[in-house]
Amino acid sequence: MKRILFCIGSLIVLVFGGMATINYLVDPGHIYSTDYIDQIIEGVRNGYNVERSSKNMDERLYKAKLAEIHNGEHFDFLAIGSSRVMTVSKDALNGSSLLNLGVSSCKLEDMISYLQICKCNNICFKNIIVSADPPLFNESYGDSRWKSIYNYCDELNGIGKDRGIDWEKIKQLVSPSYFQASFADICDMVIGKNKINYVTSYINDGFANRTDGSIYYDKKYRDVSQDVIDDRAANKTYASYNNFDSCSRERIELFEKLIAEIKNSDAKLFFLTLPYHPFFYKRVLNMQGAYESIEYINNFSKENDICVIGSFNPDDVGFTKADFYDGGHVKKESIDSLILNSLFYGVK
Amino acid sequence: MTFTSFEFLLFFPLVVLLYNIIPQKLRMWYLLVVSYVFYAFMQPVYLVLLSAVTGITYGFTRWMGATEDDDKKHKIMVWGIILVLLPLFFFKYFNFVNESIFSLLSLVGVQSTVPAIKWMLPVGISFYTFMAIGYLIDVNNEEVEVEKNIGSVGLFLSFFPYILSGPIERAGNMFPQLKKMPTSQPTDFTAGLKLMLWGYFMKLCVADRLGIYVDAVFKNIIQHNGNTLAFATLLYPIQVYADLGGYSLIAIGAARCMGIKIIPNFNRPFFATSMSELWRRWHMSLINWLTDYIYTPLSFVLRKWKVWGIVCALMLTFLISGIWHGAAFKYILWGLLQGFYLSAEALFQKRRLDVENKFELKKRWWYVFLSCLVVFVLFAFSQIFGKCSARSGLAVVEKIFTNRGLVFIDKTTIVYSVIALIVMFVKDFRDEFFPGKMRFFESKYFAVRYVSYLTIILLILLFGNFQESQFIYFQF
Numbered sequence: 001m002k003r004i005l006f007c008i009g010s011l012i013v014l015v016f017g018g019m020a021t022i023n024y025l026v027d028p029g030h031i032y033s034t035d036y037i038d039q040i041i042e043g044v045r046n047g048y049n050v051e052r053s054s055k056n057m058d059e060r061l062y063k064a065k066l067a068e069i070h071n072g073e074h075f076d077f078l079a080i081g082s083s084r085v086m087t088v089s090k091d092a093l094n095g096s097s098l099l100n101l102g103v104s105s106c107k108l109e110d111m112i113s114y115l116q117i118c119k120c121n122n123i124c125f126k127n128i129i130v131s132a133d134p135p136l137f138n139e140s141y142g143d144s145r146w147k148s149i150y151n152y153c154d155e156l157n158g159i160g161k162d163r164g165i166d167w168e169k170i171k172q173l174v175s176p177s178y179f180q181a182s183f184a185d186i187c188d189m190v191i192g193k194n195k196i197n198y199v200t201s202y203i204n205d206g207f208a209n210r211t212d213g214s215i216y217y218d219k220k221y222r223d224v225s226q227d228v229i230d231d232r233a234a235n236k237t238y239a240s241y242n243n244f245d246s247c248s249r250e251r252i253e254l255f256e257k258l259i260a261e262i263k264n265s266d267a268k269l270f271f272l273t274l275p276y277h278p279f280f281y282k283r284v285l286n287m288q289g290a291y292e293s294i295e296y297i298n299n300f301s302k303e304n305d306i307c308v309i310g311s312f313n314p315d316d317v318g319f320t321k322a323d324f325y326d327g328g329h330v331k332k333e334s335i336d337s338l339i340l341n342s343l344f345y346g347v348k
Numbered sequence: 349m350t351f352t353s354f355e356f357l358l359f360f361p362l363v364v365l366l367y368n369i370i371p372q373k374l375r376m377w378y379l380l381v382v383s384y385v386f387y388a389f390m391q392p393v394y395l396v397l398l399s400a401v402t403g404i405t406y407g408f409t410r411w412m413g414a415t416e417d418d419d420k421k422h423k424i425m426v427w428g429i430i431l432v433l434l435p436l437f438f439f440k441y442f443n444f445v446n447e448s449i450f451s452l453l454s455l456v457g458v459q460s461t462v463p464a465i466k467w468m469l470p471v472g473i474s475f476y477t478f479m480a481i482g483y484l485i486d487v488n489n490e491e492v493e494v495e496k497n498i499g500s501v502g503l504f505l506s507f508f509p510y511i512l513s514g515p516i517e518r519a520g521n522m523f524p525q526l527k528k529m530p531t532s533q534p535t536d537f538t539a540g541l542k543l544m545l546w547g548y549f550m551k552l553c554v555a556d557r558l559g560i561y562v563d564a565v566f567k568n569i570i571q572h573n574g575n576t577l578a579f580a581t582l583l584y585p586i587q588v589y590a591d592l593g594g595y596s597l598i599a600i601g602a603a604r605c606m607g608i609k610i611i612p613n614f615n616r617p618f619f620a621t622s623m624s625e626l627w628r629r630w631h632m633s634l635i636n637w638l639t640d641y642i643y644t645p646l647s648f649v650l651r652k653w654k655v656w657g658i659v660c661a662l663m664l665t666f667l668i669s670g671i672w673h674g675a676a677f678k679y680i681l682w683g684l685l686q687g688f689y690l691s692a693e694a695l696f697q698k699r700r701l702d703v704e705n706k707f708e709l710k711k712r713w714w715y716v717f718l719s720c721l722v723v724f725v726l727f728a729f730s731q732i733f734g735k736c737s738a739r740s741g742l743a744v745v746e747k748i749f750t751n752r753g754l755v756f757i758d759k760t761t762i763v764y765s766v767i768a769l770i771v772m773f774v775k776d777f778r779d780e781f782f783p784g785k786m787r788f789f790e791s792k793y794f795a796v797r798y799v800s801y802l803t804i805i806l807l808i809l810l811f812g813n814f815q816e817s818q819f820i821y822f823q824f
Contacts (some may be wrong), residue, residue, distance in 0.1 A: 001537075004538055008541070011802065014802065015805055015806075019809065175814075176812060180809070230571075231756060231758075234564075234568045234571040234572075235564035235565070235571070235756070235758070236564075237560070237564070279568075283567075
């Protein structure tokens with residue numbers, strides 16, 4: 001029995017110890033060290049776009065730091081929301097200034113935090129674009145990445161009062177999923193792919209973080225055939241839409257509080273309801289919660305006289321499959337034309 | 349808390365440790381409490397239901413034990429079975445029966461007045477209901493003695509390794525073990541852990557990986573061509589085998605760590621050379637239950653019809669099997685298809701045997717290979733109706749035969765799945781045709797065993813799908 005226990009014990013130590021070590025040293029999500037983020041911030045602060053081969057990092061922390069370097073500035077537009085708004089750049093705003101604080105799988109807590117961050121840093125906006133997407137109301141989606149910036153999220157409804165240890169980061173040390181990402185990154189590290197470049201153009205081979213906070217996808221993701229895009233739309237699983245059985249009442253209440261706060265400020269509010277790829281739109285309509293959320297967003301904006309840019313239904317805005325990178329992400333050029341037409345050229 | 353959750357990895361070692369520490373007399377009650385706590389993590393409110401089924405089973409078996417008259421005993425058994433079946437009918441079949449009846453009545457203008465029930469299906473209800481019924485019948489047939497200790501009956505029905513998705517255990521196998529409650533022996537402990545390790549590999553690396561692709565295709569039947577649907581159809585039974593087979597191994601292994609031996613559930617089903625053999629290797633606990641309590645009595649009653657009696661018994665047995673799997677026409681269709689396969693085999697069995705013996709086909713590797721392939725394809729085809737609704741299933745079948753195109757390949761998922769599948773297949777192949785050869789987990793050299801364990805753990809960590817996933821058989 002002693003031999004068995006030794007075997008088990010040594011396996012546990014080897015496996016978990018090895019996993020934790022590799023996860024910490026490789027750190028594919030750059031969550032244990034802020035050097036990576038600091039390098040990007042440095043580039044952006046100096047007016048460069050930043051090209052990187054790895055998309056992974058603590059986006060929330062990056063956007064918080066991005067806001068901090070714009071302390072005391074005034075912008076024409078603020079954009080907050082999910083990855084669907086992250087490609088909205090100043091190119092879509094007819095030369096207006098923009099600070100894009102969108103983050104992947106944005107939750108309401110993220111939006112609240114970023115508004116707080118801007119307030120704390122005396123950043124003013126004339127207009128606020130909120131990407132009002134159905135997953136905001138999906139209670140089942142338990143992403144807790146917003147906790148990375150919990151410091152800022154304590155004024156509305158007592159959210160984020162829990163300022164304990166960030167257990168998520170500790171859990172990632174022994175996370176098999178993180179280990180898989182670490183293993184993939186080891187190969188990139190060996191061949192020197194995991195680097196950051198300061199560039200002037202935002203169109204590069206790698207993923208680009210632009211000076212206004214927006215992003216531009218890497219070549220591998222954007223330059224694919226329409227069949228691949230359609231496959232992504234038809235088959236890819238989007239975690240924030242999982243188990244989307246109903247539109248959460250609690251999420252609605254929080255959302256309405258957030259919108260009331262924005263309306264009470266001096267900024268004009270816009271809802272950005274970007275269309276879905278036609279294939280993905282069909283899937284979304286079959287999700288009870290997503291369907292209810294779309295109905296709610298449309299009705300809420302009408303009842304509260306909020307200006308809406310775009311529509312979830314691609315047919316409403318004349319979008320085809322060719323306007324998308326995947327199920328939910330519109331091509332930059334298509335976003336630019338949609339927003340320019342809606343906001344500046346008066347084209348419906 | 350599922351077997352693949354982090355909480356279970358903390359829960360289980362603690363349970364085993366305490367099991368070996370506490371006095372033997374208290375172990376049965378300890379495991380009963382642990383099993384109820386485990387179930388409470390899933391659906392605490394349905395503990396009341398589990399307790400009720402336990403109480404009814406215990407009460408009726410004690411009543412049968414106190415009755416001398418066989419007819420009266422039989423009547424008590426029937427009433428016990430009806431009462432035990434009521435919750436299953438209520439939660440699982442009520443809406444289906446209600447909707448079906450009113451669909452028919454609406455044809456003559458009668459509208460539905462009975463609302464649907466929107467309560468969640470209690471996890472494991474199909475499994476513990478069948479175990480309770482089996483126990484009632486065994487007591488009636490005097491195959492097992494009446495268990496006087498309600499704690500034993502409670503533990504038999506709720507034992508945490510098998511309550512959620514089986515195997516469907518028998519009173520005759522469990523009660524003697526539950527009386528002994530031995531301390532974990534090193535051989536049982538290591539055997540149990542090896543089974544669990546292999547079960548996790550099957551579940552996380554094969555089943556969950558394949559599930560990404562199979563689910564993506566079957567959720568978007570309209571978008572995919574016939575070739576893609578055919579490919580996903582062939583992968584689905586492998587996914588189910590790895591899922592339920594893996595889960596069963598974890599359950600069997602967990603019990604084995606405590607010295608309790610649970611019946612096996614799968615025996616390398618894809619090496620079956622006939623459908624009847626496949627059903628002797630696939631979900632064995634369910635099929636043995638159906639054979640002992642449905643098929644055998646039915647075929648005895650219908651024995652005068654000779655081979656047609658067998659056919660009727662097979663069709664009815666698999667119809668019940670289909671209904672057990674779920675309250676939908678697709679499961680009935682699935683069950684009838686299995687019954688049809690087996691009936692066709694029964695009708696042509698003699699002729700097939702004659703041909704096989706005449707040409708000594710069973711010794712020819714290509715014949716064995718072809719037989720396995722044909723059985724696999726037929727089984728995969730029937731599984732379409734396990735995956736989709738009846739209407740979608742028919743649409744899939746139509747597309748497979750009429751709609752050509754390039755197969756949609758999700759490279760990462762398929763590559764990972766294929767690697768894991770090859771490992772699983774090689775192990776099954778070795779066990780089937782070369783048992784005792786190339787022993788890794790069972791090697792006499794400690795270093796070989798150690799490296800084998802480490803390799804499988806690494807494969808699980810590198811290829812496993814760790815997103816939230818439920819075992820396919822959870823809602824049964």
